[in-house]
Every structure is written in C-alpha cells, then in structure tokens.
Amino acid sequence: xxxxxxxxxxxxxxxxxxxxxxxxxxxxxxxxxxxxxxxxxxxxxxxxxxxxxxxxxxxxxxxxxxxxxxxxxxxxxxxxxxxxxxxxxxxxxxxxxxxxxxxxxxxxxxxxxxxxxxxxxxxxxxxxxxxxxxxxxxxxxxxxxxxxxxxxxxxxxxxxxxxxxxxxxxxxxxxxxxxxxxxxxxxxxxxxxxxxxxxxxxxxxxxxxxxxxxxxxxxxxxxxxxxxxxxxxxxxxxxxxxxxxxxxxxxxxxxxxxxxxxxxxxxxxxxxxxxxxxxxxxxxxxxxxxxxxxxxxxxxxxxxxxxxxxxxxxxxxxxxxxxxxxxxxxxxxxxxxxxxxxxxxxxxxxxxxxxxxx
Numbered sequence: 001x002x003x004x005x006x007x008x009x010x011x012x013x014x015x016x017x018x019x020x021x022x023x024x025x026x027x028x029x030x031x032x033x034x035x036x037x038x039x040x041x042x043x044x045x046x047x048x049x050x051x052x053x054x055x056x057x058x059x060x061x062x063x064x065x066x067x068x069x070x071x072x073x074x075x076x077x078x079x080x081x082x083x084x085x086x087x088x089x090x091x092x093x094x095x096x097x098x099x100x101x102x103x104x105x106x107x108x109x110x111x112x113x114x115x116x117x118x119x120x121x122x123x124x125x126x127x128x129x130x131x132x133x134x135x136x137x138x139x140x141x142x143x144x145x146x147x148x149x150x151x152x153x154x155x156x157x158x159x160x161x162x163x164x165x166x167x168x169x170x171x172x173x174x175x176x177x178x179x180x181x182x183x184x185x186x187x188x189x190x191x192x193x194x195x196x197x198x199x200x201x202x203x204x205x206x207x208x209x210x211x212x213x214x215x216x217x218x219x220x221x222x223x224x225x226x227x228x229x230x231x232x233x234x235x236x237x238x239x240x241x242x243x244x245x246x247x248x249x250x251x252x253x254x255x256x257x258x259x260x261x262x263x264x265x266x267x268x269x270x271x272x273x274x275x276x277x278x279x280x281x282x283x284x285x286x287x288x289x290x291x292x293x294x295x296x297x298x299x300x301x302x303x304x305x306x307x308x309x310x311x312x313x314x315x316x317x318x319x320x321x322x323x324x325x326x327x328x329x330x331x332x333x334x335x336x337x338x339x340x341x342x343x344x345x346x347x348x349x350x351x352x353x354x355x356x357x358x
Contacts, residue, residue: 046082141171143270147247148173151227151263153254154247159231160192161243167193170243176222177248183217190214195228195244200264202227205252218248225249227260229267245270303337 140159147157156174158181160167167185172178184190189211191201203226207216218226231243245267249255255263300322307318322340326333339345 046086049082137170140270143245143266144171144173146270147245147263147266150266151247152256152259153225153249154227154259154263155250155254156223156248158192158246158248159243160196160228160246162196177246179221180218180223180226180248181246183221184211184214187211187214187217190218191226191228192244192246195230195246196242197230199230200227200260201229201244202255202260222250223248224252225254227255227263229263231267232271299334299341300337302341306340 140161144157144159148154151157156172156177158172158177159170160181161170167181169178169181172181181192184192191203191211194210195201203210205225206218206223207214218224226249227247229245229247231245245263247255247263300319303322304315304318307313307321308315311318311321313321322333322337325331326336329336
C-alpha cells in the first residue's frame with residue numbers, strides 16, 4: 001500500500017482541523033440559537049405573567065378588595081425571581097454573542113491562514129525533497145511546480161537560467177511557458193530576462209511598452225500577464241548561474257499584491273534550495289575526484305613496488321620508468337601503472353593493439 005508524502009499528510013491534517021473547527025462552530029451556533037429561542041420563550045411567559053398580575057391588581061382595585069399580606073409577599077418574591085432569571089438570560093445572551101464573535105474571528109483567521117499554510121507546505125516539500133533530487137535542474141523543476149500550486153493566479157511557470165552569455169529554460173510546467181520564454185530569448189527582451197537582474201518584474205498585461213520587440217507574442221502563446229522573480233546565483237563566485245522564476249497568468253492582472261509577495265518569498269527560498277543542491281553536487285564532484293586521485297596514487301604505488309622489487313630500483317627511479325613509459329606510449333600514467341599492476345607488463349592493451357596493426 002502506497003504511503004502519502006509528508007506534505008500530503010500535513011495538508012490533510014490542516015484540512016481536518018479546519019473541518020472540525022467549522023463543524024464545532026456550526027454546533028455552537030445551533031446551541032446558541034436554541035438558547036435564544038429558550039430565552040425568548042421565557043421572556044414571553046414572564047411578560048404574560050406580569051400582564052396577568054397587573055390585570056389582577058386592577059381588578060382588585062376596582063372591587064375594593066384588600067390584598068392579603070401573604071399574597072402580596074408571594075407576588076413580590078415571584079417578581080424578584082423573574083427579575084433575576086431575566087438578568088441571567090441577558091448575561092447568557094451577551095456571552096453567546098461574544099462567543100459567536102470569537103468564532104467568527106477564528107474562522108476568519110483560518111481563512112486568512114490558508115495561503116500561508118499552502119506556502120509553508122510548498123516550502124516543506126522543497127526542503128523534504130532537496131537532497132533526493134537527481135540534479136540541479138530537477139530541483140528547479142520542483143520550484144516551477146511549487147509556483148503553480150502556491151502563487152494565486154499562476155497557471156504555468158518556468159525557470160530561466162543565464163549561462164555563458166545566453167539563456168535557457170531549465171524547468172517548465174507547460175510547453176506554452178517554454179514557448180513564451182523562447183519568444184523573450186529571441187527578442188532579447190522581456191520580463192524573464194529583466195528579472196535576472198531585478199527582484200520583481202510585473203507585467204500587469206501584455207503587450208507592454210517596456211518590450212516593444214517582444215510585442216504581443218506572449219499573448220499569442222496564452223500568457224496575458226507575468227510576474228518574474230530574480231533567482232540569486234548559487235554563491236558569490238557563480239555569477240554565470242543566476243536566473244529568474246517566471247509565473248504566467250492566462251488573463252490580465254492575474255497576480256494580486258499578496259500573490260506577488262508570496263512569489264517573492266518562494267523565489268528567495270528557491271534560490272537557497274537551488275544553491276544548496278549545486279554546492280552539494282560540487283562537493284560530490286570534489287569527493288569523486290579525490291577518490292579517483294587516491295585510487296590512482298594507490299595503483300601507481302603498486303606499480304612502483306613491482307619495478308622496485310623486480311629491478312632493484314629506488315622509488316624515484318621506478319617512478320621515472322613509469323613516467324617515461326607513459327610518454328612513450330602516449331598513455332595516461334594511471335593506465336600504464338594499472339596495466340603493470342595487473343599484467344606485469346609495461347605495454348598497455350591499447351599499445352599492443354597498435355603494435356599488431358603497424
């Protein structure tokens with residue numbers, strides 16, 4: 001049975017909390033409604049009793065009847081009890097109103113938090129998958145996909161890299177996004193190119209007078225608005241690897257101020273994530289080179305040992321023989337040493353094949 005990703009589990013937990021919160025608020029609202037109806041019924045009943053007693057008082061006064069002290073005391077007690085009950089109901093009603101306002105505020109906070117939760121979820125996805133990526137471009141692909149799922153109004157996204165004086169689309173979520181990128185490369189102008197040097201470039205609608213050569217080509221390809229964000233170079237010394245994250249909308253003014261701010265946060269996080277992967281890859285390359293160097297050193301040491309034992313040479317003299325053989329055979333020193341260690345012969349297989357055909 002397939003297990004859900006941590007991101008999916010977090011999203012499910014958040015949706016579950018929201019559902020439980022909404023259901024709890026609905027039940028509280030139903031209880032408040034029942035309490036209000038109960039209080040209204042009690043108020044109506046007491047009003048009927050007050051009216052009845054006033055009618056009795058008026059009847060007694062009309063008939064000139066003297067009210068007994070015990071009856072008078074009983075009525076006063078009943079009035080006091082009803083007054084206290086009325087005050088209790090008023091306090092309960094006020095508490096219900098305050099609780100309803102608190103629930104409304106909590107609901108509003110949940111609604112406002114939803115985009116932030118989505119953004120946090122996207123960041124968590126990138127972080128969780130960071131070192132599982134096969135390459136630098138694979139991380140950039142995840143960044144483009146995160147933009148579509150996180151930035152409101154973004155229907156397709158891409159990442160442009162500036163390398164060796166040119167540009168390339170390193171990742172994309174739609175062939176149309178790649179085509180819009182290429183139109184800008186061909187025109188040598190456009191938001192994705194400007195964003196290589198500028199934090200945010202927003203084109204509310206296209207065509208835009210800032211890019212006359214580009215004209216309406218993006219619109220023809222389905223992009224009516226674009227927000228491009230600068231992706232910083234992986235490190236201070238890697239100026240050739242800067243780029244931009246491009247988010248495309250299929251209608252004019254697709255990106256609100258809030259969406260643009262989320263895009264800025266995503267681009268900043270993406271820059272750090274991509275930089276970390278590139279540095280990781282560089283460290284892996286260094287480690288591989290060191291490993292190969294150690295292997296080469298070990299093989300050369302074995303070959304030197306064979307020559308020293310066979311010809312009774314010093315280490316320096318044995319190394320000179322290997323070096324001269326490498327030059328004479330036009331083979332790498334490592335290959336000559338490896339062949340000697342494996343076969344006891346200074347001639348490499350490549351040299352023997354060449355000798356046979358000469």
